[in-house]
Amino acid sequence: MTQKATLKQTSGQHARTVRGGSARPEDACPACGTLMKEAKGSLKLPVNGEQITVPSASHLMCPKCGEVVLRFQEAKRLHEDAIALYRRKHGLSSAGTQSAWRHAPRRPSRPTD
Numbered sequence: 001m002t003q004k005a006t007l008k009q010t011s012g013q014h015a016r017t018v019r020g021g022s023a024r025p026e027d028a029c030p031a032c033g034t035l036m037k038e039a040k041g042s043l044k045l046p047v048n049g050e051q052i053t054v055p056s057a058s059h060l061m062c063p064k065c066g067e068v069v070l071r072f073q074e075a076k077r078l079h080e081d082a083i084a085l086y087r088r089k090h091g092l093s094s095a096g097t098q099s100a101w102r103h104a105p106r107r108p109s110r111p112t113d
């Protein structure tokens with residue numbers, strides 16, 4: 001376990017995850033019911049207590065009130081991107097430790113069957 005996959009909802013954050021079981025149509029704004037539009041832009045997500053800005057994050061935005069909604073895949077992607085950016089920012093490799101990767105022999109791994 002290297003990270004907790006929790007998406008914290010803070011009062012200062014506008015992004016919201018839609019949960020299943022809602023009577024509303026998927027693309028309707030939870031705040032005003034207006035049909036939301038596909039959008040791409042910078043969204044912030046806290047990683048280890050640090051606000052990470054993810055550029056070009058896919059989401060739904062209400063053209064009327066500006067409410068932002070992330071669908072499951074988008075929230076998942078945003079979270080993954082935020083962690084990747086956080087690691088890059090702090091010089092951490094996203095594929096484990098860099099030294100281990102460097103010294104690993106470039107040999108195709110075979111199934112041990």
Ligand SMILES: [Zn+2]
Pocket residue numbers: 029030031032033034062063064065066067
């Ligand atoms: Zn709205």
